[in-house]
Amino acid sequence: MAIAREAEPVGSLKEVREAGLDREDLLTVYRNMLVTRGVEERGHILYRQGKIPGSFYTGRGNEAGSVGVATAMGPNDVGTPLHRDMGVHITRGVEPWRIFAQYMGRADGPTKGRDGNVHMADGRLGLIAMVSHLPAMLPVAVGCALAFRIREEKRVAVGWFGEGASARGDCHEAMTLAGTRRLPMVFVCDNNQWAYSTPTHLEYASETVADRAQAYGFEGVVVDGTDVLAVYREARRAIEKAREGGGPTLIECLTLRMEGHAVHDDAFYVPKEMFEEWAKRDPIERFRSWLKDNADLTDEEEDEIALEIKKIMNDAMKRADDSPLPDPSTVTEGVYATPEDLDTPHHK
């Protein structure tokens, strides 16, 4: 039997209001999920057009997990989202055209062509750019929480990882340090059931990843990662608990990676029935029907939102395509920081 708590689904609009979201917020969540998917779908098109060098990754199936958690974060909270967490960047306010520019290795991408795909972040929005060594971002997030604790600031750090990343020592060390020091930290496991081609039973032997939390001295909770409202409620609870000095929480969002590991991978190793079953639980479709049933989402509103997003995407793709390629003569620029780089408010 699992040790971690299993989160209940969210039912009514009343319950959602109690969790802190009004109708306008709900429509923003819906838009953010659509923009997240929109960016990744158009990324596919750009890739097929040969406009994206290297490889291309998406987080299809993880839109509820990423948008739900990011919606629960406060403006001064920080996080280390990974490659299935585009929804975090969108929710924190990264403009889609900059993401397309990043995909295409252009000068206006957040990394100015120095890194690719979702290896990016806008520090002003409280995000730190991921590395490919995925669980390495957990100790970094814990360090942010440590800084908040040292300075006695009521801020929280959120660190994302997959069930694959949970196997590495970084994950254990980060949870050990956060647990022993009761740091204001929330660990979010995007459990999409496949680490490239490796199934969960070859990644961890416990029933759930969240079960581990007890061993580190904090709470673990498993939530349906296709239910954006349940994810939001659990994330908010954990973030506010951490903010008030209650220590870390490990939230495991269960979903399915609906595509291959990356664009080259057809995911032949995932049983077809598994895809069919989880397709019925598509996070965006689920939330759309919830909004219709519980928050009076009308067909007109839906069309309006769809049009609005289509325009954002078309404009963003065009603006990104107009962005120049980086100047080769800048190849060694910025390897070392200068004292001027520290001339920012939080380094004073």
Place this chain on the structure above:
Amino acid sequence: MPVMSYLQAISDGLRVEMRRDKRVYVIGQDVGVYGGAFKVTQGFQDEFGPWRVIDAPLAETAIVGSCTGAAIMGMRPVAEMQFADFVSCAWDHLVTVAAKQRYRAGTPVPIVVRCPSGGGFSGGPFHSQNPESSFAHIPGLKVVCPATPADAKGLLISSIEDPNPVLYMEHKHLYRRIKDEVPEERYTIPLGEARIHREGDDITLVTWGAMVYTADEAATQVEAEGISVELIDLRTVAPWDKQAVLKSVEKTSKALVLHEDTRTGGFGAEIVATITEEAFESLDAPVKRVTAPDAPVPFSPPLEKAFIPQVEDVVAGLKDLAAY
């Protein structure tokens, strides 16, 4: 001017910065109540409290990784590796995360990782290594190797002030053995500026860390035979003071590079390559290396002595060069 041991000078530099700048904190194993395995932070927790002198779990990955996060949040972390050898467990966080963050994301990572390094006291394969060349190879990192108490203090303060990740290699064999005058006030020493330890005309001898003293003794011995050695203490290997070395070689026309680290791919190779590329016309002899052999650092005293370059090895090298 007060006289301090090399170890006291490190403590002093750290204390001065912690008093001046409350963003500076120390994290490591046994650094708090115990005062650090070598007592560099003795008394620090009493003065600065448990949240600025943090006893960490035995977890180098979390220690250094968390420093990166805290630094991005505006802190100035100083991590202590109990021994430089254990920095291997934090490799990913220095090389993958901290070193590349400025280039990729525009985010500076001002952290210092103190690494008690070097052998000479039967520490064996895991408590004696000099890993500076591995990190000097990584763009984005800086590597500092002080030899004197005054440099130990000034370079530590500069390392903390620097907006980049800095590995500060403090040689354990110098901790209590080397004492000298150290200015009482706060001062910095630029990273990348070598120091002429002794002036000479016939051979340039380039080294750093504890080998400065081995080199100095060797230079004194050959001086009696009329060989005049110019001894350059690099002080930092990343960045390294290429101009100081080239200028000296142009004067002497012969060079020997000495280091305690192993030979193949050691930092000496980079120095030799640079001299041959940029000062070939000045050379009157092939540039020579005196280094540890390509082996792990052995434990038993006669083996360790055979491993670490000794004064007589340097003397032999200098005589070979002089006779060429």
